[in-house]
Amino acid sequence: MxxxxxxxxxxxxxxxxxxxxxxxxxxxxxxxxxxxxxxxxxxxxxxxxVLDAAGRVEKFRARSAFAKDSADKRAGTSAKRASKKKAK
Known part of the structure; x- marks a missing residue:
């Protein structure tokens, strides 16, 4: 060596x-x-x-539901803005 x-x-x-x-x-x-x-x-x-896989799935579903709700709110806001723009 x-x-x-x-x-x-x-x-x-x-x-x-x-x-x-x-x-x-x-x-x-x-x-x-x-x-x-x-x-x-x-x-x-x-x-x-036992891994907390169920908790992770529920957490993901809650996040996706929140994202969908916020997307719907944003769509409503943009529609309001478009109607105000047309009114001018």
């Missing part, structure tokens, strides 16, 4: 998950933080995490 071309290897690097689980393994980084690990991943645990 050439000297000073390879990264430093830490045989006791610690990996910390967001769920609180810690593991010790070898890595080129001394400390690693991950969001999900085999202790909390639904594929490995068999538990299913």
């Amino acid at each position: 050439k000297a000073e071309t390879h990264p430093n290897y830490f045989p006791k690097a610690s990996v910390k998950c967001a769920c609180g689980n810690t593991m010790t393994l070898g890595s080129t980084s001394e400390k690693i933080e991950v969001e999900i690990c085999s202790s909390c991943h639904p594929f490995y645990t068999g538990n299913e995490k």
Whole structure:
């Protein structure tokens, strides 16, 4: 091996998950933080995490209804302006 071309290897690097689980393994980084690990991943645990998909759909529908209402109001306003312009 050439000297000073390879990264430093830490045989006791610690990996910390967001769920609180810690593991010790070898890595080129001394400390690693991950969001999900085999202790909390639904594929490995068999538990299913419910996502708030319904809330997102309802939120989208509310936004689209608001946009439609505001578009209708703007159409009414432009019609009023056009009629005033004709009256002049």
